[in-house]
Amino acid sequence: VPQIYLSAHRSGAYLRVRFTNTATLKVKFDVNRAYFHPYAVLWKIDSGSPTLLPISTAGVYEIKPIGGFNLSTVYSLQIGGLNWETIVQFRGLQLDAGGKTVSQNFSKKLIEFIGDSITVGVGSVSVKLGVRGKRGEQLGAEHVQIATAGACLTTYGNCINRSPMEKFYYSTRQGSYNFTAWDFKAYTPDAVTIMLGENDLVSGKVPSAIFTSKYTTFLTKIRAKYPRAHIFALENNSKHFARETLAAVKARITAGDGAVSFVDTTGWLGPSDFPPAGGVHPNDAGQLHFANLLGPIIKKTLGWSLDT
Numbered sequence: 433v434p435q436i437y438l439s440a441h442r443s444g445a446y447l448r449v450r451f452t453n454t455a456t457l458k459v460k461f462d463v464n465r466a467y468f469h470p471y472a473v474l475w476k477i478d479s480g481s482p483t484l485l486p487i488s489t490a491g492v493y494e495i496k497p498i499g500g501f502n503l504s505t506v507y508s509l510q511i512g513g514l515n516w517e518t519i520v521q522f523r524g525l526q527l528d529a530g531g532k533t534v535s536q537n538f539s540k541k542l543i544e545f546i547g548d549s550i551t552v553g554v555g556s557v558s559v560k561l562g563v564r565g566k567r568g569e570q571l572g573a574e575h576v577q578i579a580t581a582g583a584c585l586t587t588y589g590n591c592i593n594r595s596p597m598e599k600f601y602y603s604t605r606q607g608s609y610n611f612t613a614w615d616f617k618a619y620t621p622d623a624v625t626i627m628l629g630e631n632d633l634v635s636g637k638v639p640s641a642i643f644t645s646k647y648t649t650f651l652t653k654i655r656a657k658y659p660r661a662h663i664f665a666l667e668n669n670s671k672h673f674a675r676e677t678l679a680a681v682k683a684r685i686t687a688g689d690g691a692v693s694f695v696d697t698t699g700w701l702g703p704s705d706f707p708p709a710g711g712v713h714p715n716d717a718g719q720l721h722f723a724n725l726l727g728p729i730i731k732k733t734l735g736w737s738l739d740t
Contacts, residue, residue: 444577454531
């Protein structure tokens with residue numbers, strides 16, 4: 433298999449490839465320890481459970497699913513980083529003699545999720561083991577996650593040090609790295625979801641009027657990048673800046689944007705959806721519960737089949 437140079441600098445990034453006619457599957461990685469703690473990737477075959485693969489040094493690592501591989505079967509491998517600080521440096525696959533990759537047959541639908549640690553999946557064990565993409569997978573769509581723990585929308589106050597999305601959404605990397613402009617021609621999502629505001633209140637103490645203005649500008653700029661995508665502005669778990677988020681959406685609708693919606697999440701999650709100690713980060717059940725409620729809204733709005 434030809435060597436593929438791929439470095440992923442965003443949480444939830446993954447690679448998917450189909451292959452056949454091999455009894456063994458090995459993956460080659462490079463490692464730069466300055467970029468992560470700990471360095472580990474997750475893999476799954478077809479719709480199986482995600483499995484942790486610790487990486488200590490650069491090298492070749494074997495993927496060993498229970499039951500092994502049948503030579504005549506076409507399999508799908510999905511592999512990606514454990515958390516938002518993991519940079520996956522994938523260098524290619526190694527198959528047995530006669531093994532080969534096959535043409536892709538994956539969904540053409542694409543959703544981009546923008547957010548903070550809640551979108552990343554902090555607080556959920558299963559999400560860190562691969563379920564954080566469940567929202568996209570339940571929708572029969574590929575997914576991109578532009579999210580990092582502690583992220584704000586604005587650069588106001590201490591948010592300037594918290595990977596503010598109004599700046600680093602436009603970069604290939606999160607705010608702990610140098611700004612490198614992202615090429616927005618790389619992909620075009622069908623939908624963009626945004627859930628921000630938790631950290632703007634806690635870290636930034638952002639005034640209401642400024643948050644509304646910044647959110648309206650953010651929506652305007654996303655629309656300029658993706659003219660045909662539907663944008664969903666989600667109320668966050670703590671309801672911080674919910675009115676301001678709604679006001680920003682209304683401002684865009686008044687400006688003529690007919691493909692932007694506010695998603696009221698009131699009542700979606702209850703006490704059992706969070707760890708016993710409380711907080712704003714859903715547990716495994718909470719993440720899946722949220723995905724189950726958001727999915728039908730996106731499908732209905734975009735006109736996607738509800739059984740895909």
